[in-house]
Amino acid sequence: QVQLVESGGGLVQAGGSLRLSCTASGLTLFSNYAMGWFRQAPGKEREFVAGISFSGGTTYYIDSVKGRFTISRDNAKSTGDLQMNSLKPEDTAVYYCGVVLAHTSMRYSQKYDYWGQGTQVTVSS
Numbered sequence: 416q417v418q419l420v421e422s423g424g425g426l427v428q429a430g431g432s433l434r435l436s437c438t439a440s441g442l443t444l445f446s447n448y449a450m451g452w453f454r455q456a457p458g459k460e461r462e463f464v465a466g467i468s469f470s471g472g473t474t475y476y477i478d479s480v481k482g483r484f485t486i487s488r489d490n491a492k493s494t495g496d497l498q499m500n501s502l503k504p505e506d507t508a509v510y511y512c513g514v515v516l517a518h519t520s521m522r523y524s525q526k527y528d529y530w531g532q533g534t535q536v537t538v539s540s
Contacts, residue, residue, distance in 0.1 A: 417441035417529045421512050424534030427502055431538070435497040437512030437531055445493040446470070449518040451527065452486060452497045454508035454536075461511070465497060466521035475521065480506075502538045509533040 423435040435452070439445050451466040465486040466475040474486050483502075488495040495512060511534075513527040520526035 419512055419514065419529055419531035421510065421531040421534040424510060424536045426537045426539065429503055429538055429540050431502050432498070432500045433502065433536060435499065435510055435512070435534060435536070437495045437497075439493040439495075439514065439529075442493065442514070442529075445514075446490040448514035448516055448528070449521045450486075450488055450495045451513050451515065451521045452495075452510060453513065453524055454506075454510045455533075456508040459508075461524050462508075463522045463524070464510070467495065468518060499536070502536075504538045504540045506536060507538050508536060510536050 418440045420438050427433055446469055449468055452464045453461045454464050455461040467486045467488050471488045483500050485498040511530055513530045515521050515527045517526055
């Protein structure tokens with residue numbers, strides 16, 4: 416049984432930082448999968464935030480988080496992280512990690528093979 420478990424969400428003031436973690440279990444080989452972080456605010460669609468390739472050598476970000484967020488992974492531990500700095504109220508959302516075999520589809524939530532349960536991030540002004 417495949418499981419992705421996120422942790423690290425919480426309440427933070429604007430300008431603060433949080434580090435989200437995603438731990439995978441049950442995958443045949445974690446390094447076969449690209450990983451992405453998405454977020455979903457109330458009343459909005461799930462939005463791609465950041466992605467990282469199988470090896471971790473290539474990363475992708477949406478423009479609104481570039482320079483503030485950093486995605487990373489540790490294939491030996493089957494984990495991925497999203498370091499979020501200089502947080503803004505508009506970053507408030509439930510954040511989800513997911514894994515996808517099709518590397519070229521990492522921006523598209525419907526292509527993902529497995530998802531975590533989500534973790535709430537709330538940024539107060």
